[in-house]
Amino acid sequence: MSLFNPSREEVRQFFCDAWSKHQASGILTPMESIAARWMVEHPEYHALLNNPQQAQEAEYTPEKGQTNPFLHLSMHMSITEQVQIDQPPGIREASRQLTIKLDSEHEAQHRIMECLGQVLWSAQRDGTPPDMATYVELIKRLL
Structure with missing residues (x-):
């Protein structure tokens, strides 16, 4: 799988393989562990x-x-990584505060996703x- 530009098929295979390994209590790579964590949070995708x-x-x-x-x-995986490495700067703290406000990391990520989608749409347009400064600012506005 190309790390930086995976095909649609490679992305889908990655998630299915990680899910299969998770269900079998297999050893997961760090990326698979992050993926499995979010797949568990979305039972509507399990089938x-x-x-x-x-x-x-x-x-x-x-x-x-x-x-x-x-x-x-x-x-979910991208936002998790952004928060872990605090890139863009300020996202870790904004995410932490939003998680506290909403009492749910999952719900906070969904709100952050909307901000990310808005910034990506504007860039594409x-x-x-x-x-990325606007991205963090949009998240902070949710606080």
Whole structure:
């Protein structure tokens, strides 16, 4: 799997494999451990994760009104890593405060995800790099 630009199939396979290993109490890599932690939090995805063929074939389009579980889980993983390394600067503390305010790390991550989505959408629309200072500011506004 390409670390920095995995294909759709590689991402889906990663999550299905990590889920399978987690369920079998196998030894997980650090990335698989983070993924498994968030997959456990999303029981609505378990049937899909248990069926790698269905996972590979599933299509998620805005017209269907379905959340793409692999994008959602990937965003959880990205935010977890951002918080762990405090990049962009300030995200760790903003995330901590939001988690306290909402009394739920999971709910805090979902709110942060909305901020990340907004910043990524703006960057894509404007053809610019994501504005990470704005990203942290949007999170702080939730406090």
